[in-house]
Amino acid sequence: MSPSRVSGDFNESASATQQSCTTTKQPAPRHFGRLDNTSMIESKFLSQPQDLGIVAVGFSGGQPKPGVDAAPAALIESGLLTQLRDDLGYRLHGHDAVHSFSDVVPAQDPPHRGMKNPRAVSAVTRRIAEQVYRHAKEGRLVLTLGGDHSIAIGTIAGTAKATRERIGRDIAVIWVDAHADINTPETSGSGNVHGMPVSFLTGLARDDKEEFFGWLTDEHRVSVKKLVYIGLRDVDAGEKRILRENGIKAFSMFDIDKHGIGRVMEMALAHIGNDTPIHLSFDVDALDPMWAPSTGTPVRGGLTLREGDFICESVHQTGSLVAVDLVEVNPRLAADTDLGAHETVRAGCSLVRCALGESLL
Numbered sequence: 001m002s003p004s005r006v007s008g009d010f011n012e013s014a015s016a017t018q019q020s021c022t023t024t025k026q027p028a029p030r031h032f033g034r035l036d037n038t039s040m041i042e043s044k045f046l047s048q049p050q051d052l053g054i055v056a057v058g059f060s061g062g063q064p065k066p067g068v069d070a071a072p073a074a075l076i077e078s079g080l081l082t083q084l085r086d087d088l089g090y091r092l093h094g095h096d097a098v099h100s101f102s103d104v105v106p107a108q109d110p111p112h113r114g115m116k117n118p119r120a121v122s123a124v125t126r127r128i129a130e131q132v133y134r135h136a137k138e139g140r141l142v143l144t145l146g147g148d149h150s151i152a153i154g155t156i157a158g159t160a161k162a163t164r165e166r167i168g169r170d171i172a173v174i175w176v177d178a179h180a181d182i183n184t185p186e187t188s189g190s191g192n193v194h195g196m197p198v199s200f201l202t203g204l205a206r207d208d209k210e211e212f213f214g215w216l217t218d219e220h221r222v223s224v225k226k227l228v229y230i231g232l233r234d235v236d237a238g239e240k241r242i243l244r245e246n247g248i249k250a251f252s253m254f255d256i257d258k259h260g261i262g263r264v265m266e267m268a269l270a271h272i273g274n275d276t277p278i279h280l281s282f283d284v285d286a287l288d289p290m291w292a293p294s295t296g297t298p299v300r301g302g303l304t305l306r307e308g309d310f311i312c313e314s315v316h317q318t319g320s321l322v323a324v325d326l327v328e329v330n331p332r333l334a335a336d337t338d339l340g341a342h343e344t345v346r347a348g349c350s351l352v353r354c355a356l357g358e359s360l361l
């Protein structure tokens, strides 16, 4: 099945401003003649920092609630890509389609080691990894719009492989989330793969069979030493044990309350060091449900929208950012309070713009 075309204001305005999408007349790189509302940060690791690879993934198979697959279209319809192009000056690539990858989702997909929809999630994330890899290999910044958080198996695998091949470096991952998503199939109580991506990406969980993430190899993996969590407040018992046993750096809401988000970001970025490319994987449920109610597993006591934006702004300011994911926006949930879905989409757009260089002044 072919990917669905993107509708909404973006396509209509695209034809009027063709020069930003074609290869003939290219605008100046972002770090020279800047637009008014962007930061002055120069990218340390991207060879084409003004080029933005978009991977829009309408996939919900990592968890049971339908609707998270509708997020990319909702984000795009609310004007996100237009803003990135017109206000932040990015040249977009791969932005004309939302991919459901339904051609690789099997009709029958019984559980394996307790994982639900294992073949679908494995096959879809493998395809996502290829798409992200292709953008990242060109030296572009990559933005993935999910989808549930299982898709990070693909995005981070793709960034890790491309960055190793392109500049010979391992990436670091900043995982902003209410949840640690580091269950193994054996520790998971739910069997939902969106609670497991970090264990597969770090190699804590493995499977020999290609159809169950066996396609992941060392070139796709990240070290537990280069992983930092921010915003945790709903961590399963088995996950707490995994975090402790592996000495994984994690800043929970307790740490944010204690030190403030400014100090937490200093500590998080100091752990990574300033010579490491960063993949930012942002689950909108890191925000308090007050700002982001439309998500599958909301947890009270979360980040304010400003704290979320600040995390993204701080990561942007490092100049080390190579890829961003925004996941778990579910416009079908909290839709009874209509404003809920709208506000959540709006919060998601704000987070992405901050990560991509929008500045307040």
Ligand SMILES: NC(=[NH2+])NCCC[C@H](N)C(=O)O
Binding pocket: 148, 149, 150, 179, 181, 183, 188, 189, 190, 191, 192, 194, 195, 196, 234, 236, 283, 285, 296, 297, 328
């Ligand atoms: N990406 C998410 N929203 N993850 C929620 C995970 C919840 C729970 N820890 C589980 O493993 O099922």
